[in-house]
Structures are given as structure tokens and as C-alpha cells.
Amino acid sequence: MRSALHRFGVLCALGSCLCGGAAVAQPEDGQAERATQILREVDDLWRGSSSHARVAMQVKTEHYTRNMKMEAWSKGKEETLVRIVAPLKEKGTATLKSGNNIFTYLPRTDRTIRLTSGMMLGSWMGSHFTNDDLVKESRREEDYDAYISFEGERDGRQLLEFTLLPKADAAVVWGKLTLTVLAGSYIPLEEIYYDEDMQVARTITFSDVKPLGGRERPAVLHVVPADKPDEYTELVYESLQLDIQLSDAMFSLSSLRRR
Amino acid sequence: MNLLSLALRNVMRNWHRTLVTTLAMAFAGIIMILFAALMEGLMQASERNAVAMNLGDIQIHAPGYRDDPDLYTRIEQPAALLESLRAAGFRASARLYGFGLAASGSTSAGVQLRGIDPRAEAGVTQVHRHLLQGRWLDSGDRDGVVVGRKLARTLGVVTGDEVVIVSQASDGSIADALFRVRGVLKSVGEGVDRAGFYLLDTAFRDLMVLPQGAHEIAVLRADRDTDLDAATAEVAALATGYETLDWRALQPVIARILELADAQLVFMLLVVYVAVGMVVLNAMLMSVFERIHEFGVMKAIGVTPWQITALVFMETLVQVSVACLLALGLGWWSARYFQLNGIDLSGIASAASIGGVALDPVWYARITPDALLLPVGFLLLIALLAVIYPAVKAAVIRPVAALHYR
């Protein structure tokens, strides 16, 4: 899904990451091949060559609650542009992800700053995502091996659960990821990040399935860090268009400054 | 027979010898005083240095802040606390800390934002005097910042240049603001050199949306000679609910290194005492043994051994008293000179720091009562001890033997 969900790192967990033929692994070969096959289908469902979305973000932490509205464009896997629409104080602030680099435009000081490696692990826009999450998600398919770890009925629903194990040389801090999707429609329900001790580190739940970008998709994405269960970041898709015409100039430093 | 006047007459009669002996002792005393004052200065300087750039004597933090320096772990009512600290005779300065990205042109670097009140800070630390270029913060200049030496180099900025700071404000929003570099610091320790970004506390509050609270209160004793432990206890009593630690507890490694250096300085001082003892011993031995013929003659005409001993001691007392007075005067004068002028080592030591704490390259002497009186007391004591042997020898010598004495 080189789609709208992409630029929010984690959320895209579902599609793109799992795609690609590289996804081989675990039990028997036949099983692994089937996982790859299904994940490709999941990915195809969500794939878009480009996207445009309007998203509302709510962040709740121990210290603040923050509501933002933003507009986001993406093209391919590597290019993403996010621009804040509200609140007024931050209106016009924009983030451009191009390859491994992240640039931020700050309208108040009229400066564009390229994030250094030291800032990569800092919070993105005060949310529970790091800048690194934005970069890493597009590498997901290279970084993980996937297999189906559960298939059948759970809580009255037919589900598929994938387990993603980071490859030995992948620059990933997690121990593993699990992704649960509805069998048949492949609509994602939940993604869980585990640390190296296989303790839950963060949980992403998908909900409010409704027509978006011409298909049924979950419009709400809810992230909870395991060490702070009272905090969350929630993304709500207000609109989504896929496979639209976007010029490369859209993802340049000069367009970053345009309001 | 008036012992004192006899002794005086003897001393005056051999004025050449008296002069040599007295001057030798006085010189030893001067050296001791100067050395003690220089060592005292060095010890105090190392402690002062350790606290002068940043630490202060005592610091107050909200519990847990030191383990995890978090924007939200704050001292909630710093103003009231500052007031009560000042009322108790302390100097105190509240500080705000945060992390951010500083960018200038195409370069950027992570920085530690240090929001301070320049007036209060100047009462506690000396960092405002350690500028390599430009000037220190001014409460009227909201955009002005002062940066560490290495940071300035990394960013490629000099005085007058613009720097953008980006961070995350306490309400989660993006904090960004434009500042102008007013000054660049000299080397004041690795942390500040590499990432120190000083700005006004008011500017920090605006940038980080932090209307109140402080992350740290640094406290300095008004009188450096008061007991640190007692002062710490006093501050802790005022700052209930917060963590109060003195600089030794905050920087145990540096405290240890300084203690070690102090122990070695005391060792050196002892060594100098021994050297002085030897000089004085020799001087006293010579001045008595040279006159052994004279004592032999005195014995021959019926002066008792006790009288001779008393005479020798009295003469010694006269000489050493003069030496002590000379030592006190000239020692004080020379130590005073180095207390005011210092020995400037900055030519050979541009950036000295131990464990991240910069050292002041100017070495000042410091006159304390101990540095003046201990050497003089020692001089008196060692002279009187040193003269026992020759005095007894002179007292008991047979007149005939004295004539042939070598």
C-alpha cells in the first residue's frame, strides 16, 4: 500500500511492509510461501502509487493533550509530505520524508531543517511515533521475515495472524511484531510490537471500518505504548484518495515551504 | 644577671653570625608561608573551579530529575524557594533545561538549552566571565544566546550570527525560535563546550511553553569558609519535598580526584616543613658550636650549666623571634602579591579540564590564618627543639675539651 497510511510509519504496518517476495521464514516452506502469498494480497489491497489524505491526530500524554489536523501526500514508498493545517500556531509546519532524510519546515522562523541522526529517535510532532518510525516503515519488507502464526476463529471472527521476525542484520530494535487481519477482507485489526524479551512494547489497534479511498478500510488507528498505558496517539482518516496524479516537484524542498 | 640583656648583648656582638642565622630562618619561614598560601590557593581553586562554572555548592532538584532529566520533572514554586534561600543568606539561581536541535545554515547539532536569569546566575557561577568572544546574556536582549566553544565550531557560528532552535514544547507542540549568538564561551567542561546553549529564562519559557517551574536551583554559600554539610542541611530544610545535594554528592568522581590532589598537596607541605627543619637545625647547630670555645671559657669562670643552657635558649628565642617577625611580614607580603596577581598558566594550558570540569589556568595564592601562623609556629618550635642538643652540649662541656672542640 504505498498509500496514505504509509507516512504514519507504524500504521502502514499492514500493507507494504509485508509485501515483497523476500518474506520467507519459519515453520515449513509451504507454510512460509502461503504467508508470503497472502501478505502480497494484503499489500495489493492497500497499495497505491500515490495518495492524498486528510487526517486528524489526537495525542494524549501524561502532560498534555494535543489535537491536530493535517494533510498528507505520498508518492511511491520513499516520498511523503505532511503539512499541518490546525491548530493555528503550527499551521504551515511541514515534514518531508525523502528516502532516509526528513526535513521540517518551520513557518514561524521560515527555516527548513534537515533532521540529524540525533533527532531521528525523537518524537514526531509530539506523538508516540518517532521520526525514525517514519523512515523505518518503508524498509519493513527488507527488515522482516513473516509467517502465519495463527489462522482460524478467535472472539467470533475468522482471523489471520502474522508474525514478523526481524532479520538478523536488520536495524530494528524490536524482538518481533504480530499483525492480525480479518480473514477474507484482510482488514487489519491489531498490531503489536514486542521487545527482545518478547514483552509487549506498543500496541496499535485499527477500528471504525468504513469506505475510504474507494474501499472498506479502518479509519481510526490507536497507538498505546505499553509502559504508559494511559497515553495514546490516535489518527482518524477524514478522507483518502489513492492513485492520483502528483508531480515530483510536490516532494521537493521548495514545495515544503509553500503554504 | 639579667638573662635577656646578656643574650641581647651576645646576639648584637656577633651581629654577622646573628644576621646569617636569622636571615636563614626568616627565609625558610617566608618560603613556608608562600608555599602554604599557594597550596591553599590551589586547593580552594580546584574546589572553586569545580563549582564555579556550573555546579554551585548545592543543587536542588525535583525527585527523580537527575536520573531522568525530563522537561516535566520540575520544582513547582521556584520563586518562593529562591526567596527563602536568599533570606537565609544564600545565593541562588533557578535554571531551566531542555533539549533541542540548533541549526544554522545547512548545519545543525543537538543542544542542551539552558534557560537562566543572568543576574541570579552571576551570583552563583562564574560562567559569564569565561567568554571567548562577544558578551554574556543581557536580560534586555530576548533573542541573545551564548553557546559553547565546540558547538559554535560545529554550527560554524560566530558572534552576531543567527541560530534556529527546534524542540518540542511542554504542550507537545513544535517549539521553534530564532536567536542571535551574542557570545561564545571558553572551554568550561565537555558538556557545555559541545552542547551548551544559554538563553534567558524568559525566552526559554516562551519557547518551551513553560510558564512556571524550574528544573534546578543552584545554591552558593555567601561565605566559602562555612561548613558545606551544615549549609546543605540548612538548604535541605528549606527545600522540603525536593532533593538537595552538595556538589561532592553530585560529582563524586571529581570530589574524589580533588581530595586525592589535596592529600598530595598536604604531603608536599609536610616535605617542605622537613626541609625547613633541616635548614633551621643546621643554623642553630652552627651558631652554638661555633661558640663552644666561648662557652668553655664561661664554664671555666664558674657559670653553671643551667645558666649556659638558659642563655643559649634566650639567644635562640631572640633570633627566632626576629626571624618569625620577618617571615610573617615578608611572607605575607609575597603571598599577598600572588594572591592579587596570580600565576597565569593560560599560555601553556589553554583548555584544562578534569572529568569534564574546567580548571582556571590562573593560579592565585590564598592567605589564611593557618597559612601564616602554622609556618611561624613551626619555625619557633623547630628552632627551640634544634637548639636543645647544642645547648646541652655547651652546658656540660669541660672547659679544656671546649678549647679543642671541633
Add this chain to the structure above:
Amino acid sequence: MKVNKLAWRNLWRRKRRTLITAFSIAFGVLLAVTFTGTGDYAYTNMIDASANMGLGHVTVEPRGYNETPSLDKRLQHADDTRARLLHLPGVSNAYVRILGQAMFASAAKNVGGVFLGIDPAAESGTHNLLLRSLVEGELFPAGRGHGAVVGSKLAEKLNLSLGRKLVYTTSDANGDIVSEIARVSGIFRTGADEADGSMVLLPIDAVRDTLNYAPHEASLVAVIVDDQRRAETLTQAIAAQVGNPQREVLPWQRTQPEIAGVVAMDRSGNYISQLLVGLLVAAGILNTLLMSVLERTREFGVMMALGMAPRTLFRLVITESLWLAVLGLLLGVIITVPWFLYLVYVGIDFSAAIGQDYSAGGVLVDPVLRIRLYRESALAILAGVFTLTLLSGLYPAWRAARVPPVQSLKAL
């Protein structure tokens, strides 16, 4: 010759006084040796320890790296350079290293720090303090593996133990952000918080891959020399060998100015102490010689009346002071040698005076006072004692030569 003999005899006319003066010279020698020797020992230790933290005594690096180190500045053909430097006399070893800043992350946390890319085949604890301080695990094997040796404090902060993952994020040769994984193979503890809390050793080949460096590129070549005092001289020789204007060859004084500053300050403090003690000893000698001249006034008067030239008298007293110096030095050697040996092999432990839990001893300061004397320091002390004694003899000698014959005889 005659003056020599006379001077020697004169000295022994006052045995006790001569011995005490000689002993004070000896004591001066002892002190000078102690002060200089502990300095030589401590500075060498400090400088070597600092050099062994990564940059070496002499560093070959890209021009401008010292001022603003960054990973886009790099040396080409660093291995060739190293090979050439190894043959230089006085060079103990040289190491090709990549040094840069990075963010280190585990699932628990992330912190900023410094990584040092090293060649595990070439490095050992000998010239790498971090490896020498390994407390757990081992050095990673050579090759492109993902090993890492991390500081104990850093491991604690990131909740790392042996075998755990560590992701480092930094900027590559082109300034792009890159990140790579490493697995903890070892943990070191030097006792210096700065190193333990922020440094990570990584295999240089893996670092090159991560940073998009060519196979023989590196940040620097760290040269370890046999004797730190020769670092500056060797810097010239190394620069001549390197012979590339794009490269800078810098001694430790330039790359590690903090240590250089501490050494310089401590040394000048030490010299001032020695100077003061020297003055004391000189005062003692002056006192002795002056006394002996004063009490021989008549004697000198007679000698002069008998036709001895004032110059000969001057020489006589100077020769006496010379003999005194020889005697003092001899005595000095006798009392200094056992003390010196004691300090070399045992040392004085100051840690008791400053509390037991002295953990920071490893790198910066040794709580045990030990000694090491360089030949030139020993020669300097010898020369110093001689000069001091001769200088103190000048005034008494001048006095002796100035004795007016008639007046002194009158006193007879």
C-alpha cells in the same frame, strides 16, 4: 690540585656542619626525585591512557577533522598509511579507526554517544583502554559481523546485556541518515563516566558498509609511540611520511587539549614547589658556607698576608661548595635509591586517605603515588643541585676574597 685538597680538608674541619648541609642537599635530591618522578609517572600514565582511548599519541586525520569532526571527512587508503607508519622508528603501533557520533537505541530507550570502528584483527587491550577494561564478554570477531563492545553505563541505560540488540543511527559519508544493528559481544568499564556512558566499539568493516565508505577509508590513523615524550618529534616524521596536504598529522596535545592542559598546569605547580624547596636548600647551603667563611675571617686574613691571591681564596670557597655538592649528591643517591625503589615497586596508597570506594582510579588519576624517572629528568636534577650549590657558594666566596688582610689580623 692544592686548592682541591685544601677545600676538602676544610670541609672536614667541621664534620657535623658539613654532614648536615650535605644531608640537606641529599634531602633536596630526594625531594626533587620524588616530585619529578611522581610527575613523570602520573603524566605518562594520563597521556597514555588518554591516547589509548582512541586517538593515539599522534593522529593522522583529514584536514579540519580536529576542529569539526564529522563522518563525511575521511582518509583514503588509511591501511597503506598505517603500513608505512609501522616502519618508523619510535612508532609502537598504528590503528585505523572510524570515530563518529551516533544515537544508540534499544527497545527500552535511546541515547546519544560515540562509536569507534576498530579492526578486531589488529586491536587488543595493549593500546586500547576500552578493550583492556572488558568486564564481560569478548571482542567481536573480525569481518563484517554485527558485534559491539559497549560501555557499562551505556549498557545500563539501554538495558543491554550480552547478545542483545543495539541499533545505531548516524550520518554516512554523504551526510544521509543511516542506521544499523549490532549485537553486544562485550561490555567494558574504565571507571571514567564519559567513556562508560557513551562509547561503543564496532567492527570497522561493518561501519564502513553502514557509512558507505570505500574499503580502505577511515576517519583517522591513531599512532601509538613508544615514548609519549617523543610524540611531537615523531609528528614531524609521520607528517613527512604521510606527505599529503589533505591530511593533518597532530600530536596528542592538539587532539586532546584537556589532558595537555591538566598536565601543563600540574607540571608548573610541581616546578614551583620544586623551586621553593630548591631555594630552601640553597638557603641552607648559603648559610653554612657563609658561616664557615665568617668564622675563618682571620684565617683568610693570614693567608692573604702570606701572599695568597684573593682569586685563590675565591676558588677555594667555590671548590668547597663543589665538594659539598658532590658529598650531598652522593648522600642523596644513597638515601634516594631505596625510597625510589620503594615508590617504583610499592608506592604510597592515598586511597585510604580519601575513602575506600575509589572507583574512578582507572583513567585519570591513580590513587597510588608511584614514580618513574626519565633520564633527562635525573640529569636535570643533578645539574640543578650542582648549579644551586655553586650559586650559593658565590657570595661566601666573594666575601672570602674581599677580606681586608690588615683589618682581619687586627682582630687577632
